[in-house]
Amino acid sequence: GSDKKPKRAQSNLDSFFSKKSKIEFKSVRIAINKGAFCNYCVLFLNQNQVGKGSHESLGGLVTKPYTNLKKALEIFRCHASFSYHRTAILNADNIIAILNNKQDNVLVQLNNQLKEDILQNRNMLKPIIQTIRLCGRQQFGLRGHQDSGRISMKEPIQNDGNFRCLLRHRAQHGDNTLKKYLETCSSNAMYTSPLIQNEIINIFGELIQSDIIKKISKSNYFSVLADETTDIAQIEQFSICIRYFEEELVVLREDFLTFVPVHDVTGHGLATVLLNTLKELGLNLDKLRGQGYDGAATTYVSYPKALYTHCVSHSLNLCLSDAAKTQAIRNSFSIISDCCAFFHTSAKRTTILKNKVIEILPNAQSLKLKSLCETRWVLRHEAVMLFKEFLEPIVAALEQIKCDSSNRTTSLLNSILNALYRVNQVKIQLQILRDNATDEFNKLYEEVNRLGSLINVEENKPYSNLKMAVTFYQNDLKSYDDIIEVEYQLWQSKWNLVESRPSTAIEALHQCDQLMCPNMYELLKILSILPVSTATAERSFSTLRRLKNYLRNTTSESRLVGLALLSIHRDVDITDDMVLDKFSNSGKARRLKLII
Numbered sequence: 001g002s003d004k005k006p007k008r009a010q011s012n013l014d015s016f017f018s019k020k021s022k023i024e025f026k027s028v029r030i031a032i033n034k035g036a037f038c039n040y041c042v043l044f045l046n047q048n049q050v051g052k053g054s055h056e057s058l059g060g061l062v063t064k065p066y067t068n069l070k071k072a073l074e075i076f077r078c079h080a081s082f083s084y085h086r087t088a089i090l091n092a093d094n095i096i097a098i099l100n101n102k103q104d105n106v107l108v109q110l111n112n113q114l115k116e117d118i119l120q121n122r123n124m125l126k127p128i129i130q131t132i133r134l135c136g137r138q139q140f141g142l143r144g145h146q147d148s149g150r151i152s153m154k155e156p157i158q159n160d161g162n163f164r165c166l167l168r169h170r171a172q173h174g175d176n177t178l179k180k181y182l183e184t185c186s187s188n189a190m191y192t193s194p195l196i197q198n199e200i201i202n203i204f205g206e207l208i209q210s211d212i213i214k215k216i217s218k219s220n221y222f223s224v225l226a227d228e229t230t231d232i233a234q235i236e237q238f239s240i241c242i243r244y245f246e247e248e249l250v251v252l253r254e255d256f257l258t259f260v261p262v263h264d265v266t267g268h269g270l271a272t273v274l275l276n277t278l279k280e281l282g283l284n285l286d287k288l289r290g291q292g293y294d295g296a297a298t299t300y301v302s303y304p305k306a307l308y309t310h311c312v313s314h315s316l317n318l319c320l321s322d323a324a325k326t327q328a329i330r331n332s333f334s335i336i337s338d339c340c341a342f343f344h345t346s347a348k349r350t351t352i353l354k355n356k357v358i359e360i361l362p363n364a365q366s367l368k369l370k371s372l373c374e375t376r377w378v379l380r381h382e383a384v385m386l387f388k389e390f391l392e393p394i395v396a397a398l399e400q401i402k403c404d405s406s407n408r409t410t411s412l413l414n415s416i417l418n419a420l421y422r423v424n425q426v427k428i429q430l431q432i433l434r435d436n437a438t439d440e441f442n443k444l445y446e447e448v449n450r451l452g453s454l455i456n457v458e459e460n461k462p463y464s465n466l467k468m469a470v471t472f473y474q475n476d477l478k479s480y481d482d483i484i485e486v487e488y489q490l491w492q493s494k495w496n497l498v499e500s501r502p503s504t505a506i507e508a509l510h511q512c513d514q515l516m517c518p519n520m521y522e523l524l525k526i527l528s529i530l531p532v533s534t535a536t537a538e539r540s541f542s543t544l545r546r547l548k549n550y551l552r553n554t555t556s557e558s559r560l561v562g563l564a565l566l567s568i569h570r571d572v573d574i575t576d577d578m579v580l581d582k583f584s585n586s587g588k589a590r591r592l593k594l595i596i
Contacts, residue, residue: 041079163197201566226238232545256564291531309530357393364390
């Protein structure tokens, strides 16, 4: 009965396949006492890979045996045409390739795909990072409140800021990856918002600070330079810089570290902020050997080895300011200032002066007078020297303008001639003082010694045995006193044999053999890092005024510090991948996956 039918069907199918093409239907296998099955579809087909609808529904050869001999060829060919059958064959080939080590397994393939997606995401964000770096380096304004929304490739009617304009320009001129990203990215994953900008700016600042701190940490000693100024928003900004010796390049460096807003501008208040900031930045204060300000040495008590130096530039500025109060000098500056204003306020008079300069001084590098700077004596000196160089063309120009019967011109001409007479008188007196300087100082020295002897004050001569220095820096040196004395004698004898001697501590350090004179090397290194002036801190104020001006007076402190570090430390190389790694590891959830 019914038990014999499967056997008959099985026998018929076996004989059928023995006569017809077994190659064409090699995937069909005969199950004893059951019928025909498709080996690939039974073993390697995923139910989710079957198409929707009755045209690809599973049945004979897959979920149940096929036993109808009459329609076998037609059914087999039809089955071979189904997409799920081809998918099953592909699945089988992949598994065989994996087993034969010809192809990576699924986990590896997924991992490779993930790596590819991450690389693509990182490449899409790099133009944004590069644009922020460019704006920071060049001190281009970044709008903190109007940089949101999608960036269109069409030029806007209104100016939408440097950041968006630069990204648009880049996308329009060949950066197809950026263009595709800006056009297709999700509205909540554009990574161009002010918040993202601030985060990237802060990362740049932190990486630059970290690089500088590493260099300082490798140096055995450092000094701190600090000064404060008021910005456009009436916030007192405390600039902190570090002077140190970079061992790898054997160079002396002064690097800006940060701005800190302060409210207590007393000596004690500034000292507290300074020490707390240095600790927060990770600096070892036991290595602090010098401090330079233009005020009192308020941190000296806490760190006695940190010798205080009053800014010599500030002292010079005070001397020049006092000297400028002398009537003759004050009048001369006033005349120079009036003369510059006289020519600068008229295009006609400026042209006359230019023509006279070309006529009388054909090799002159400049054709215009410079105004006197109110704050920087270097620029004021340049203006005075240029005025002196242009004196003859100025007089000739005023003589020509005088023909117009201008009372002001006549008065100015007379003032200049009078000032010239006074300047010549001052030059004569200065030359007399220079010629007699040695005699005058000898007389002064003798008088001081006479007065000192009356009150039992001993003459304080420079010491040559370094006892005070050795005692003061005992913990920094590597030998005993007698060895240091021998080193010093060896160092002295070296320079007794040569005519050309170093003029600075850093020059002496370059010529000091660290193996032969290790203690002299340490002392010279300490000497070289002792501060001279706070000019580096002063220069950071120029950057501050360019970054935070009347158009950008609400810039946050962290954003200001990051932009200042980007602008000042152009030599510190911060790569896109460094920024992306820190950005990804910040602990915040990201829409785009940027690291594995």
